[in-house]
Amino acid sequence: MGRKQTKSGKIRLTEVAKLAGVSPITASRFFRNPEALSLSKRERVDSAVKELGYVPNLAARALASHRTEVIGVVIPSLTNNVFADVLRGIYDSSEGSRYTIQLANTRYSILQEEKLLRLFRAQKPAGLIVTGINQTAESRKILESMNCPVTQIMEIGDSPVDMMVGFSHYDAAFSAISHILEQGRRRIGFLGARMDPRVQRRLDGYRDAMKGASLFDPNLVVTTSVPTTVTLGGTLFTDLLAQTPDIDAVFCVNDDLALGTLFECQRRQIAVPRDLAIVGFNDLEFAAAAVPSLSSVRTNRYEMGRHAVTMVIDAIEGRRPREPVIDLGFQLMVRESSTPSTI
Template sequence: MSEEKKPGSERPARQRRKMQSITMMDVAEYAKVSPSTVSLYLRRPEAVSAGAGSAIAHAIDKLNYVPNLVAGGLAAASSRAVSIIVPSVRNAFFAETVAAMQTALRKERLQVILGHTEYDEREEEDLVRTALSWAPAAIVLTGLSHSETTRRMLSKVKVPVIEIWELGGPQIDAAIGFHHDQVGAAAARHLIQQGRRHLAYLGARMHEDRRARLRCDGFVAAASEAGVEVNVVQHPAPSSAEAGAMLLSETMQDFPQTDGIACSNDHVALGVLFECERLKIAVPDRLATIGFGDLSFSAACNPPLSTIRPSGDLIGKEAARLIVEHMAGKEPDSQTTIDTRFTLLHRRSS
């Protein structure tokens, strides 16, 4: 693990951010409705006509308005809340990080408010806007890719922002995680070291999951650099064993010479192992396989699954540490970066 101040940053310190000054009156004027209608929309959007609701939503988006829900005396309570936004609450990777963060924050009497985006940037915008309305102690986002609206909102408020699970791109404040392209490269080098020369990368939902796509890009780059053949086979559905089985079947039909496979995560890899058993494909003799995640079943598979373990719990603990330090009055260096790295686990599937 390493922590450093990113060189070349000219972003103003967080203390110099200006609180946004757009009011409910401004929204009402822009939307050509009464302030009471805007107030009703914020509390009960279903009670406002479709036309007025659409106009108000448009005004909120254009004016970058964050409603002040703490004006009624809730500021003291809400200032102890930390908003954590992840792509999916069903994903075991993020669950480990959130659990570690919540355990550490609970000791400081900080409460977690959890939201999930299903990899939808517009949903993230809505969650960030809602989080800001409660004056959180901090906002934790997953990854470095966000819409311009989200970045604009966060640039105008005095709220610490921590981006987790990814390094290597423009960040808002602190970033904690690892380089996903390096994960893919490590998987490719591992398979090549095992003597595999016809590789495939099997991925699910990579059109939405930027980090899975980065792992794929790193895999392809490392294989190509070594002069090894590589094919990418993907499925638009969320990661699952079923998706992995379908991807393996398609791969062996289209690229029968394939002798080494990397998967976007262990769920996909589990499906690959199931399908190999059904098709009587010997693993690893005929087909070496490696996943990503080191999920609870990975070591118990038949054969045990080679995989790459991210430090999900460490990411959560480091994020909590920065939040607690901020609450204690310590301002982190602008653009703080913490690399939690990853570990390749060589098991019998490769």
């Protein structure tokens, strides 16, 4: 015999089968398709498993079945609070299922994404969740050849690889701007950082809303590719102010920038909302707590994570959703920072 004897304590499926008085293959079926067993055998195997404390060897299972029970998740950032919420939804939904989450981070690089997808393909995941709809042509090809359910999250679009859960960033921004316009503001600035595809679409929504009111002015827009921080919000706002001093409102592509803008206003004694209205995006928890409370666009991130996993698992198990694209929408949370001052 070529190798060390199997440790006597080691419990394999064979041991379970022996104790239960069935063949190994029947014991195997107990895990994969219990309904196929007669009630009596099912009970016998069940108690044998419990008595021996048997735990399946996933590597052997994967090797023999050419499948894994891994759901790959590809996100662009671990720092961004937005993804923390999505991930929470994903992990919460995957618990209690047989599936394991395998996380990978692209750091907003579509080439890194391509590389990660190639890696995932090699490991034959049971399902895949990827962020956004702006994959490279090559990435898309990989996704399509993946031969497993794929859900794109964060936004929705016309040509899903397979399934989608998200919302329209364009509509969300458009609706935020419409709200600010309704408040009678005319010179609405735009602060954007990172400028990933979803932020770009928010910019599009902003631009079209402003153009619709014949109020668009490129001098109202300040963007950077630098990652978002609260501090950066102050910097961008300062730039905007230098460039266009007569602004009466600012739409920030996320709440961190909005908070930074608010702080900068405090520093400069600009009264919010009297002199300047501020609207953020995502409705992070602090938005409601700020003074003045920050208006924001609530996005359903936790639910997005939950849906994504549920859709993928359902599809893996043959329960394809009737509607492959789910729009989770958004809610405009109107608060003090964009409504008439009560002072």
